Amino acid sequence: MDIVSLLIQTLNAVQYGLVLFLLASGLTLIFGIMRIINLAHGSFYMIGAYMAFGLSSGITETLPAMIAVGLILSFFIGFILEWVFYAFLYQREHLEQVLLTYGLILVFEELRSILFGNDVLGVAVPEALAGSIPLTATLSYPVYRIFISAACLIMAGLLYYLIRHTRLGMMIRAGSHDRNMVQALGINIDLLFRIVFALGFMLAAFSGMISAPMTSVSPGMGNQVLIISFVVVVIGGIGSVGGAMVAAMVIAFADVFGKLLVPAYAGMFVYLVMALVLLWRPEGIFRKG
Amino acid sequence: MPDALLETASLHTYYGTSHVLRGIDFKIQPGETVALMGRNGMGKSTLLKTMLGLVRPRLGHVRIWGKDMTRASTHKIVRQGIGYVPEGRGIFPNLSVRENLVMASRSGPDGGGHWTLQRVLETFPRLQERIGNGGWQLSGGEQQMLAIGRALMTNPELLILDEATEGLAPAIAKEIWRIVREIRDTGIATIIVDKNFAALLPLVDRSVILVKGEVVYDGPAKDLNAQRDFVHQHLGV
Numbered sequence: 001m002d003i004v005s006l007l008i009q010t011l012n013a014v015q016y017g018l019v020l021f022l023l024a025s026g027l028t029l030i031f032g033i034m035r036i037i038n039l040a041h042g043s044f045y046m047i048g049a050y051m052a053f054g055l056s057s058g059i060t061e062t063l064p065a066m067i068a069v070g071l072i073l074s075f076f077i078g079f080i081l082e083w084v085f086y087a088f089l090y091q092r093e094h095l096e097q098v099l100l101t102y103g104l105i106l107v108f109e110e111l112r113s114i115l116f117g118n119d120v121l122g123v124a125v126p127e128a129l130a131g132s133i134p135l136t137a138t139l140s141y142p143v144y145r146i147f148i149s150a151a152c153l154i155m156a157g158l159l160y161y162l163i164r165h166t167r168l169g170m171m172i173r174a175g176s177h178d179r180n181m182v183q184a185l186g187i188n189i190d191l192l193f194r195i196v197f198a199l200g201f202m203l204a205a206f207s208g209m210i211s212a213p214m215t216s217v218s219p220g221m222g223n224q225v226l227i228i229s230f231v232v233v234v235i236g237g238i239g240s241v242g243g244a245m246v247a248a249m250v251i252a253f254a255d256v257f258g259k260l261l262v263p264a265y266a267g268m269f270v271y272l273v274m275a276l277v278l279l280w281r282p283e284g285i286f287r288k289g
Numbered sequence: 290m291p292d293a294l295l296e297t298a299s300l301h302t303y304y305g306t307s308h309v310l311r312g313i314d315f316k317i318q319p320g321e322t323v324a325l326m327g328r329n330g331m332g333k334s335t336l337l338k339t340m341l342g343l344v345r346p347r348l349g350h351v352r353i354w355g356k357d358m359t360r361a362s363t364h365k366i367v368r369q370g371i372g373y374v375p376e377g378r379g380i381f382p383n384l385s386v387r388e389n390l391v392m393a394s395r396s397g398p399d400g401g402g403h404w405t406l407q408r409v410l411e412t413f414p415r416l417q418e419r420i421g422n423g424g425w426q427l428s429g430g431e432q433q434m435l436a437i438g439r440a441l442m443t444n445p446e447l448l449i450l451d452e453a454t455e456g457l458a459p460a461i462a463k464e465i466w467r468i469v470r471e472i473r474d475t476g477i478a479t480i481i482v483d484k485n486f487a488a489l490l491p492l493v494d495r496s497v498i499l500v501k502g503e504v505v506y507d508g509p510a511k512d513l514n515a516q517r518d519f520v521h522q523h524l525g526v
Contacts, residue, residue: 170384171392177381177382180343183343183363185439
Protein backbone atom coordinates (compact mmCIF):
# COMPACT_ATOMS: atom_id res chain seq x y z
CA MET A 1 0.00 0.00 0.00
CA ASP A 2 1.47 3.34 -1.00
CA ILE A 3 1.62 6.36 1.22
CA VAL A 4 -1.26 8.20 -0.44
CA SER A 5 -3.74 5.35 0.00
CA LEU A 6 -2.55 4.99 3.56
CA LEU A 7 -3.27 8.68 4.10
CA ILE A 8 -6.72 8.31 2.57
CA GLN A 9 -7.56 5.32 4.70
CA THR A 10 -6.27 7.08 7.80
CA LEU A 11 -8.44 10.12 7.06
CA ASN A 12 -11.42 7.82 6.53
CA ALA A 13 -10.77 6.08 9.83
CA VAL A 14 -10.45 9.38 11.69
CA GLN A 15 -13.68 10.67 10.17
CA TYR A 16 -15.53 7.45 11.00
CA GLY A 17 -14.06 7.45 14.50
CA LEU A 18 -15.20 11.01 15.14
CA VAL A 19 -18.76 10.29 14.05
CA LEU A 20 -18.75 7.15 16.21
CA PHE A 21 -17.46 9.21 19.12
CA LEU A 22 -20.33 11.69 18.93
CA LEU A 23 -22.82 8.85 18.81
CA ALA A 24 -21.22 6.93 21.64
CA SER A 25 -20.63 9.99 23.84
CA GLY A 26 -24.38 10.63 23.95
CA LEU A 27 -25.00 6.99 24.79
CA THR A 28 -22.32 6.88 27.46
CA LEU A 29 -23.54 10.15 29.03
CA ILE A 30 -27.09 8.84 29.26
CA PHE A 31 -25.94 5.52 30.67
CA GLY A 32 -23.18 6.85 32.90
CA ILE A 33 -25.23 9.61 34.48
CA MET A 34 -28.80 8.40 34.35
CA ARG A 35 -28.10 4.62 34.37
CA ILE A 36 -30.45 4.08 31.47
CA ILE A 37 -29.77 1.54 28.73
CA ASN A 38 -31.04 3.40 25.72
CA LEU A 39 -31.62 1.03 22.82
CA ALA A 40 -33.35 3.84 20.94
CA HIS A 41 -30.07 5.74 20.59
CA GLY A 42 -29.66 4.40 17.04
CA SER A 43 -33.10 5.76 16.24
CA PHE A 44 -31.95 9.20 17.37
CA TYR A 45 -29.20 8.93 14.74
CA MET A 46 -31.79 7.94 12.17
CA ILE A 47 -34.04 10.84 13.17
CA GLY A 48 -31.08 13.16 12.59
CA ALA A 49 -30.51 11.77 9.11
CA TYR A 50 -34.17 12.06 8.13
CA MET A 51 -34.22 15.52 9.63
CA ALA A 52 -31.39 16.45 7.30
CA PHE A 53 -33.39 15.02 4.39
CA GLY A 54 -36.56 16.83 5.41
CA LEU A 55 -34.89 20.15 6.15
CA SER A 56 -32.67 20.18 3.08
CA SER A 57 -35.56 19.55 0.72
CA GLY A 58 -36.79 23.09 0.64
CA ILE A 59 -37.05 24.27 4.23
CA THR A 60 -33.53 25.50 4.93
CA GLU A 61 -31.40 26.98 2.19
CA THR A 62 -27.89 26.52 3.44
CA LEU A 63 -26.01 23.88 5.42
CA PRO A 64 -25.32 26.06 8.48
CA ALA A 65 -29.02 26.93 8.63
CA MET A 66 -29.93 23.25 8.34
CA ILE A 67 -27.53 22.30 11.13
CA ALA A 68 -28.70 25.13 13.38
CA VAL A 69 -32.38 24.31 12.92
CA GLY A 70 -31.63 20.59 13.28
CA LEU A 71 -29.71 21.07 16.53
CA ILE A 72 -32.43 23.18 18.10
CA LEU A 73 -35.13 20.78 16.93
CA SER A 74 -33.29 17.70 18.20
CA PHE A 75 -32.56 19.26 21.60
CA PHE A 76 -36.27 20.03 21.86
CA ILE A 77 -37.32 16.50 20.84
CA GLY A 78 -34.85 14.98 23.31
CA PHE A 79 -36.14 17.24 26.08
CA ILE A 80 -39.75 16.17 25.44
CA LEU A 81 -38.85 12.47 25.10
CA GLU A 82 -37.13 12.47 28.48
CA TRP A 83 -40.10 14.21 30.04
CA VAL A 84 -42.72 11.89 28.59
CA PHE A 85 -40.90 8.53 28.66
CA TYR A 86 -37.41 8.32 30.12
CA ALA A 87 -38.11 10.20 33.36
CA PHE A 88 -40.16 7.22 34.46
CA LEU A 89 -37.30 4.79 33.93
CA TYR A 90 -34.76 5.93 36.53
CA GLN A 91 -36.11 3.79 39.33
CA ARG A 92 -36.83 0.83 37.05
CA GLU A 93 -34.93 -2.35 36.23
CA HIS A 94 -32.70 -2.60 33.17
CA LEU A 95 -35.17 -5.06 31.66
CA GLU A 96 -37.95 -2.49 31.76
CA GLN A 97 -35.64 0.14 30.28
CA VAL A 98 -34.75 -2.21 27.44
CA LEU A 99 -38.43 -2.96 26.81
CA LEU A 100 -39.46 0.69 26.64
CA THR A 101 -36.53 1.82 24.55
CA TYR A 102 -36.97 -1.14 22.18
CA GLY A 103 -40.62 -0.18 21.90
CA LEU A 104 -39.53 3.33 20.96
CA ILE A 105 -37.41 1.92 18.12
CA LEU A 106 -40.53 0.29 16.67
CA VAL A 107 -42.53 3.49 17.06
CA PHE A 108 -39.83 5.61 15.41
CA GLU A 109 -39.46 3.13 12.52
CA GLU A 110 -43.21 3.18 11.97
CA LEU A 111 -43.34 6.97 12.09
CA ARG A 112 -40.48 7.10 9.61
CA SER A 113 -42.37 4.73 7.33
CA ILE A 114 -45.51 6.90 7.49
CA LEU A 115 -43.68 10.19 6.98
CA PHE A 116 -40.95 9.27 4.48
CA GLY A 117 -41.86 5.81 3.16
CA ASN A 118 -39.54 2.82 2.96
CA ASP A 119 -37.33 3.84 0.05
CA VAL A 120 -33.67 4.62 0.32
CA LEU A 121 -33.26 8.37 0.13
CA GLY A 122 -30.31 10.58 -0.58
CA VAL A 123 -29.25 13.96 0.73
CA ALA A 124 -27.14 16.01 -1.67
CA VAL A 125 -23.73 17.15 -0.55
CA PRO A 126 -23.91 20.96 -0.29
CA GLU A 127 -22.40 22.58 -3.34
CA ALA A 128 -19.66 24.42 -1.50
CA LEU A 129 -18.39 21.16 -0.04
CA ALA A 130 -19.01 18.93 -3.04
CA GLY A 131 -15.49 19.08 -4.46
CA SER A 132 -12.47 16.87 -3.96
CA ILE A 133 -8.87 17.61 -3.11
CA PRO A 134 -6.59 15.95 -5.66
CA LEU A 135 -3.79 13.99 -4.01
CA THR A 136 -2.19 12.30 -7.00
CA ALA A 137 -3.06 12.04 -10.68
CA THR A 138 -5.70 9.42 -9.93
CA LEU A 139 -6.52 9.78 -6.23
CA SER A 140 -8.43 12.56 -4.52
CA TYR A 141 -10.21 13.11 -1.22
CA PRO A 142 -13.75 14.46 -0.88
CA VAL A 143 -13.99 17.80 0.89
CA TYR A 144 -17.22 16.79 2.61
CA ARG A 145 -15.46 14.04 4.57
CA ILE A 146 -12.99 16.60 5.87
CA PHE A 147 -15.91 18.80 6.76
CA ILE A 148 -17.47 15.96 8.78
CA SER A 149 -14.25 15.46 10.71
CA ALA A 150 -13.95 19.18 11.40
CA ALA A 151 -17.58 19.49 12.48
CA CYS A 152 -17.24 16.50 14.82
CA LEU A 153 -14.05 17.92 16.29
CA ILE A 154 -15.76 21.24 16.97
CA MET A 155 -18.69 19.42 18.59
CA ALA A 156 -16.32 17.29 20.69
CA GLY A 157 -14.46 20.43 21.77
CA LEU A 158 -17.70 22.13 22.78
CA LEU A 159 -18.76 19.03 24.69
CA TYR A 160 -15.42 18.92 26.50
CA TYR A 161 -15.66 22.58 27.39
CA LEU A 162 -19.23 22.19 28.62
CA ILE A 163 -18.44 19.24 30.88
CA ARG A 164 -15.07 20.41 32.18
CA HIS A 165 -15.35 24.17 32.40
CA THR A 166 -18.93 25.29 32.93
CA ARG A 167 -21.10 25.22 36.03
CA LEU A 168 -23.60 23.10 34.17
CA GLY A 169 -20.81 20.59 33.53
CA MET A 170 -19.84 20.63 37.21
CA MET A 171 -23.45 19.95 38.17
CA ILE A 172 -23.67 17.12 35.65
CA ARG A 173 -20.50 15.49 36.98
CA ALA A 174 -21.67 15.97 40.57
CA GLY A 175 -25.07 14.51 39.66
CA SER A 176 -23.46 11.42 38.20
CA HIS A 177 -21.90 10.81 41.60
CA ASP A 178 -24.58 11.74 44.13
CA ARG A 179 -28.05 12.69 42.99
CA ASN A 180 -29.42 13.47 46.45
CA MET A 181 -26.56 15.76 47.43
CA VAL A 182 -26.96 17.77 44.24
CA GLN A 183 -30.66 18.23 45.07
CA ALA A 184 -29.82 19.16 48.64
CA LEU A 185 -27.73 22.02 47.26
CA GLY A 186 -30.81 23.49 45.61
CA ILE A 187 -30.28 22.19 42.09
CA ASN A 188 -33.24 20.82 40.16
CA ILE A 189 -31.86 17.39 39.33
CA ASP A 190 -34.83 16.41 37.15
CA LEU A 191 -34.26 19.40 34.91
CA LEU A 192 -30.51 18.74 34.91
CA PHE A 193 -31.01 15.15 33.74
CA ARG A 194 -33.50 16.31 31.14
CA ILE A 195 -30.85 18.62 29.73
CA VAL A 196 -28.23 15.85 29.71
CA PHE A 197 -30.64 13.58 27.88
CA ALA A 198 -31.50 16.26 25.36
CA LEU A 199 -27.76 16.82 24.78
CA GLY A 200 -27.29 13.09 24.22
CA PHE A 201 -30.15 13.09 21.75
CA MET A 202 -28.72 16.14 20.01
CA LEU A 203 -25.28 14.54 19.63
CA ALA A 204 -26.77 11.41 18.06
CA ALA A 205 -29.03 13.41 15.76
CA PHE A 206 -26.12 15.66 14.77
CA SER A 207 -24.08 12.61 13.77
CA GLY A 208 -26.99 11.41 11.66
CA MET A 209 -27.49 14.84 10.12
CA ILE A 210 -23.95 15.39 8.92
CA SER A 211 -23.49 11.76 7.89
CA ALA A 212 -26.63 11.79 5.75
CA PRO A 213 -24.97 13.13 2.56
CA MET A 214 -22.22 10.48 2.85
CA THR A 215 -24.35 7.45 3.56
CA SER A 216 -27.81 6.75 2.27
CA VAL A 217 -30.81 7.69 4.38
CA SER A 218 -32.59 4.39 4.76
CA PRO A 219 -34.83 2.29 7.01
CA GLY A 220 -32.94 0.41 9.69
CA MET A 221 -29.92 2.72 9.51
CA GLY A 222 -30.21 3.35 13.25
CA ASN A 223 -29.88 -0.30 14.16
CA GLN A 224 -26.57 -0.65 12.37
CA VAL A 225 -24.98 2.16 14.34
CA LEU A 226 -26.57 1.13 17.64
CA ILE A 227 -24.54 -2.07 18.00
CA ILE A 228 -21.27 -0.41 17.11
CA SER A 229 -22.03 2.48 19.51
CA PHE A 230 -22.50 0.03 22.33
CA VAL A 231 -19.21 -1.63 21.38
CA VAL A 232 -17.50 1.75 21.68
CA VAL A 233 -19.15 2.52 25.04
CA VAL A 234 -18.18 -0.85 26.48
CA ILE A 235 -14.59 -0.66 25.28
CA GLY A 236 -14.17 2.93 26.43
CA GLY A 237 -15.55 2.28 29.89
CA ILE A 238 -19.21 2.99 30.61
CA GLY A 239 -19.79 6.63 31.49
CA SER A 240 -16.41 7.86 30.30
CA VAL A 241 -16.56 10.44 27.51
CA GLY A 242 -12.77 10.43 27.18
CA GLY A 243 -12.85 6.65 26.95
CA ALA A 244 -15.46 6.87 24.21
CA MET A 245 -13.08 9.03 22.15
CA VAL A 246 -10.21 6.54 22.43
CA ALA A 247 -12.47 3.54 21.87
CA ALA A 248 -14.17 5.16 18.85
CA MET A 249 -10.77 5.66 17.24
CA VAL A 250 -9.66 2.10 18.04
CA ILE A 251 -12.84 0.70 16.51
CA ALA A 252 -12.74 2.97 13.47
CA PHE A 253 -9.14 2.07 12.66
CA ALA A 254 -9.84 -1.62 13.27
CA ASP A 255 -12.81 -1.44 10.94
CA VAL A 256 -11.22 0.54 8.12
CA PHE A 257 -7.89 -1.28 8.13
CA GLY A 258 -9.51 -4.64 8.90
CA LYS A 259 -11.53 -4.34 5.69
CA LEU A 260 -8.35 -3.47 3.84
CA LEU A 261 -5.98 -6.08 5.24
CA VAL A 262 -8.22 -9.06 6.03
CA PRO A 263 -11.31 -8.47 3.89
CA ALA A 264 -12.55 -12.03 4.45
CA TYR A 265 -12.92 -11.42 8.17
CA ALA A 266 -13.89 -7.74 8.03
CA GLY A 267 -17.31 -8.32 9.62
CA MET A 268 -15.91 -9.83 12.79
CA PHE A 269 -12.69 -7.88 13.10
CA VAL A 270 -14.24 -5.11 15.23
CA TYR A 271 -15.73 -7.63 17.64
CA LEU A 272 -12.44 -9.45 17.86
CA VAL A 273 -10.82 -6.19 18.94
CA MET A 274 -13.58 -5.69 21.48
CA ALA A 275 -13.07 -9.18 22.90
CA LEU A 276 -9.33 -8.60 23.19
CA VAL A 277 -9.74 -5.22 24.91
CA LEU A 278 -12.24 -6.66 27.36
CA LEU A 279 -9.98 -9.62 28.14
CA TRP A 280 -7.26 -7.12 28.93
CA ARG A 281 -9.55 -4.67 30.75
CA PRO A 282 -12.98 -6.04 31.61
CA GLU A 283 -14.22 -2.60 32.72
CA GLY A 284 -13.12 -0.89 29.52
CA ILE A 285 -10.06 1.23 28.82
CA PHE A 286 -11.06 4.12 31.07
CA ARG A 287 -12.73 2.36 33.93
CA LYS A 288 -14.63 4.61 36.30
CA GLY A 289 -14.47 4.56 40.09
CA MET B 290 -45.18 35.71 67.06
CA PRO B 291 -43.66 35.79 63.56
CA ASP B 292 -43.34 32.61 61.50
CA ALA B 293 -40.53 30.30 62.50
CA LEU B 294 -37.71 29.87 59.97
CA LEU B 295 -38.43 26.16 59.99
CA GLU B 296 -41.04 24.21 61.86
CA THR B 297 -42.20 20.60 61.96
CA ALA B 298 -45.61 19.66 63.32
CA SER B 299 -46.34 16.10 64.57
CA LEU B 300 -44.00 14.58 62.03
CA HIS B 301 -44.15 10.80 61.58
CA THR B 302 -41.60 9.10 59.35
CA TYR B 303 -41.21 5.40 58.62
CA TYR B 304 -38.46 3.31 57.07
CA GLY B 305 -40.55 0.46 55.77
CA THR B 306 -42.42 -0.78 58.82
CA SER B 307 -40.03 0.80 61.30
CA HIS B 308 -41.57 3.89 62.89
CA VAL B 309 -38.59 6.22 63.18
CA LEU B 310 -40.11 9.63 63.96
CA ARG B 311 -43.11 9.58 66.28
CA GLY B 312 -44.74 12.98 66.21
CA ILE B 313 -41.88 15.46 66.24
CA ASP B 314 -42.63 19.12 66.94
CA PHE B 315 -39.56 21.16 66.25
CA LYS B 316 -39.03 24.83 65.65
CA ILE B 317 -36.11 27.11 64.89
CA GLN B 318 -36.20 30.92 64.70
CA PRO B 319 -33.98 33.08 62.48
CA GLY B 320 -30.52 33.45 63.97
CA GLU B 321 -31.04 30.74 66.56
CA THR B 322 -28.52 27.95 67.22
CA VAL B 323 -29.98 24.61 68.23
CA ALA B 324 -28.27 21.39 69.25
CA LEU B 325 -30.09 18.26 68.16
CA MET B 326 -29.05 15.49 70.52
CA GLY B 327 -29.74 11.84 71.20
CA ARG B 328 -28.02 8.50 70.97
CA ASN B 329 -27.46 6.69 67.70
CA GLY B 330 -30.62 5.54 65.99
CA MET B 331 -32.94 7.92 67.84
CA GLY B 332 -33.94 9.69 64.62
CA LYS B 333 -31.73 12.78 64.41
CA SER B 334 -30.54 12.28 60.83
CA THR B 335 -33.98 11.10 59.77
CA LEU B 336 -35.52 14.27 61.20
CA LEU B 337 -33.05 16.40 59.22
CA LYS B 338 -33.66 14.42 56.04
CA THR B 339 -37.42 14.68 56.48
CA MET B 340 -37.14 18.45 56.87
CA LEU B 341 -35.26 18.56 53.56
CA GLY B 342 -37.63 16.26 51.71
CA LEU B 343 -34.93 13.63 51.18
CA VAL B 344 -37.15 11.29 53.21
CA ARG B 345 -40.92 11.74 53.09
CA PRO B 346 -43.02 11.78 56.26
CA ARG B 347 -46.17 9.70 56.44
CA LEU B 348 -47.94 12.24 58.63
CA GLY B 349 -47.34 15.77 59.80
CA HIS B 350 -46.03 18.97 58.27
CA VAL B 351 -42.82 20.80 57.50
CA ARG B 352 -43.22 24.56 57.29
CA ILE B 353 -40.57 27.01 56.20
CA TRP B 354 -41.23 30.70 56.86
CA GLY B 355 -44.77 29.57 57.66
CA LYS B 356 -45.29 27.99 54.24
CA ASP B 357 -46.18 24.30 54.04
CA MET B 358 -43.33 22.55 52.20
CA THR B 359 -44.07 18.97 53.32
CA ARG B 360 -44.44 17.62 49.80
CA ALA B 361 -42.20 20.10 47.99
CA SER B 362 -39.16 18.78 46.14
CA THR B 363 -35.84 18.96 47.93
CA HIS B 364 -34.34 21.65 45.71
CA LYS B 365 -37.33 23.92 46.32
CA ILE B 366 -37.10 23.38 50.08
CA VAL B 367 -33.40 24.23 50.33
CA ARG B 368 -33.91 27.23 48.07
CA GLN B 369 -35.91 28.78 50.91
CA GLY B 370 -32.47 29.30 52.45
CA ILE B 371 -31.09 26.06 53.84
CA GLY B 372 -27.48 24.90 53.62
CA TYR B 373 -27.03 21.20 54.34
CA VAL B 374 -23.86 19.46 55.52
CA PRO B 375 -24.76 15.77 55.65
CA GLU B 376 -23.33 13.02 57.78
CA GLY B 377 -20.38 11.72 55.76
CA ARG B 378 -20.01 15.20 54.18
CA GLY B 379 -21.22 14.36 50.67
CA ILE B 380 -18.22 15.83 48.89
CA PHE B 381 -18.11 15.19 45.15
CA PRO B 382 -14.84 13.26 44.81
CA ASN B 383 -14.79 13.69 41.02
CA LEU B 384 -14.84 17.51 41.27
CA SER B 385 -12.01 19.76 42.39
CA VAL B 386 -12.27 21.79 45.60
CA ARG B 387 -13.00 24.89 43.56
CA GLU B 388 -15.65 23.11 41.51
CA ASN B 389 -17.31 21.70 44.63
CA LEU B 390 -17.74 25.28 45.84
CA VAL B 391 -18.61 26.98 42.56
CA MET B 392 -21.25 24.45 41.49
CA ALA B 393 -23.29 25.21 44.62
CA SER B 394 -23.05 29.00 44.42
CA ARG B 395 -26.26 31.00 44.41
CA SER B 396 -27.75 34.05 46.06
CA GLY B 397 -29.85 33.63 49.19
CA PRO B 398 -33.65 33.60 49.36
CA ASP B 399 -33.69 37.37 49.82
CA GLY B 400 -31.39 37.81 46.84
CA GLY B 401 -28.44 38.49 49.15
CA GLY B 402 -25.04 37.15 48.24
CA HIS B 403 -22.59 37.80 51.04
CA TRP B 404 -20.85 34.45 50.77
CA THR B 405 -18.66 34.51 47.69
CA LEU B 406 -15.93 32.10 46.73
CA GLN B 407 -13.41 34.63 48.02
CA ARG B 408 -15.06 34.98 51.42
CA VAL B 409 -15.40 31.21 51.86
CA LEU B 410 -11.70 30.80 51.06
CA GLU B 411 -10.84 33.53 53.56
CA THR B 412 -12.83 31.66 56.20
CA PHE B 413 -11.13 28.38 55.29
CA PRO B 414 -7.50 29.17 54.38
CA ARG B 415 -6.89 25.44 54.23
CA LEU B 416 -9.24 25.14 51.25
CA GLN B 417 -7.38 27.93 49.49
CA GLU B 418 -4.23 25.80 49.69
CA ARG B 419 -6.02 22.82 48.19
CA ILE B 420 -8.15 24.69 45.67
CA GLY B 421 -6.97 22.66 42.68
CA ASN B 422 -7.05 19.28 44.41
CA GLY B 423 -9.73 16.72 43.71
CA GLY B 424 -12.39 16.10 46.33
CA TRP B 425 -11.09 12.55 46.75
CA GLN B 426 -7.68 13.84 47.84
CA LEU B 427 -8.88 15.66 50.96
CA SER B 428 -8.51 14.58 54.58
CA GLY B 429 -11.63 14.21 56.72
CA GLY B 430 -11.20 17.65 58.26
CA GLU B 431 -10.69 19.28 54.87
CA GLN B 432 -13.75 17.51 53.54
CA GLN B 433 -15.79 18.87 56.41
CA MET B 434 -14.50 22.40 55.78
CA LEU B 435 -15.35 21.98 52.11
CA ALA B 436 -18.85 20.71 52.93
CA ILE B 437 -19.47 23.69 55.22
CA GLY B 438 -17.96 26.09 52.70
CA ARG B 439 -20.12 24.62 49.95
CA ALA B 440 -23.24 25.06 52.11
CA LEU B 441 -22.26 28.69 52.74
CA MET B 442 -21.93 29.27 48.98
CA THR B 443 -25.73 28.92 48.82
CA ASN B 444 -26.05 31.95 51.15
CA PRO B 445 -28.30 30.15 53.63
CA GLU B 446 -30.43 31.55 56.46
CA LEU B 447 -30.20 28.15 58.14
CA LEU B 448 -27.20 25.83 58.22
CA ILE B 449 -27.79 22.17 59.07
CA LEU B 450 -24.71 20.31 60.28
CA ASP B 451 -25.16 16.58 60.73
CA GLU B 452 -22.31 15.03 62.76
CA ALA B 453 -20.21 18.18 62.65
CA THR B 454 -16.95 16.71 63.98
CA GLU B 455 -17.42 12.94 63.72
CA GLY B 456 -14.18 11.10 63.05
CA LEU B 457 -12.02 14.23 63.19
CA ALA B 458 -8.82 14.63 65.21
CA PRO B 459 -9.33 16.91 68.28
CA ALA B 460 -7.28 19.75 66.82
CA ILE B 461 -9.29 19.69 63.59
CA ALA B 462 -12.57 19.41 65.51
CA LYS B 463 -11.57 22.52 67.47
CA GLU B 464 -11.05 24.37 64.21
CA ILE B 465 -14.51 23.29 63.03
CA TRP B 466 -16.06 24.59 66.29
CA ARG B 467 -14.27 27.92 65.81
CA ILE B 468 -15.76 28.16 62.32
CA VAL B 469 -19.24 27.21 63.53
CA ARG B 470 -19.03 29.98 66.14
CA GLU B 471 -17.92 32.44 63.48
CA ILE B 472 -20.84 31.47 61.25
CA ARG B 473 -23.29 31.72 64.16
CA ASP B 474 -22.03 35.21 64.90
CA THR B 475 -22.89 36.32 61.36
CA GLY B 476 -26.55 35.69 62.24
CA ILE B 477 -27.11 32.43 60.35
CA ALA B 478 -29.38 30.02 62.24
CA THR B 479 -27.83 26.59 62.80
CA ILE B 480 -28.99 23.10 63.69
CA ILE B 481 -26.04 21.01 64.89
CA VAL B 482 -25.84 17.30 65.54
CA ASP B 483 -22.71 16.15 67.36
CA LYS B 484 -21.64 13.73 70.05
CA ASN B 485 -19.25 16.12 71.77
CA PHE B 486 -21.69 17.80 74.18
CA ALA B 487 -18.98 19.61 76.11
CA ALA B 488 -18.03 21.51 72.95
CA LEU B 489 -21.56 21.78 71.62
CA LEU B 490 -23.55 23.09 74.60
CA PRO B 491 -21.68 26.39 75.18
CA LEU B 492 -22.23 27.18 71.50
CA VAL B 493 -25.99 26.80 71.26
CA ASP B 494 -29.04 28.70 72.49
CA ARG B 495 -31.24 25.66 72.85
CA SER B 496 -31.06 21.87 73.00
CA VAL B 497 -33.50 19.33 71.68
CA ILE B 498 -33.09 15.72 72.79
CA LEU B 499 -34.63 12.86 70.83
CA VAL B 500 -35.33 9.45 72.30
CA LYS B 501 -36.84 6.76 70.06
CA GLY B 502 -38.25 9.30 67.65
CA GLU B 503 -39.79 11.58 70.27
CA VAL B 504 -38.70 14.90 71.75
CA VAL B 505 -37.94 14.39 75.46
CA TYR B 506 -36.29 17.74 76.06
CA ASP B 507 -36.57 21.11 74.37
CA GLY B 508 -35.12 24.00 76.33
CA PRO B 509 -32.17 26.27 77.05
CA ALA B 510 -28.85 24.50 76.72
CA LYS B 511 -27.57 25.90 80.01
CA ASP B 512 -30.37 24.24 81.98
CA LEU B 513 -29.05 20.86 80.92
CA ASN B 514 -25.90 21.40 82.98
CA ALA B 515 -27.99 21.20 86.14
CA GLN B 516 -29.70 18.00 85.10
CA ARG B 517 -26.81 15.57 84.97
CA ASP B 518 -28.90 12.47 85.67
CA PHE B 519 -31.35 13.30 82.91
CA VAL B 520 -28.57 13.94 80.42
CA HIS B 521 -26.77 10.77 81.46
CA GLN B 522 -29.90 8.70 81.03
CA HIS B 523 -30.71 9.94 77.53
CA LEU B 524 -27.34 10.69 76.03
CA GLY B 525 -25.07 8.32 77.93
CA VAL B 526 -22.54 10.94 79.01
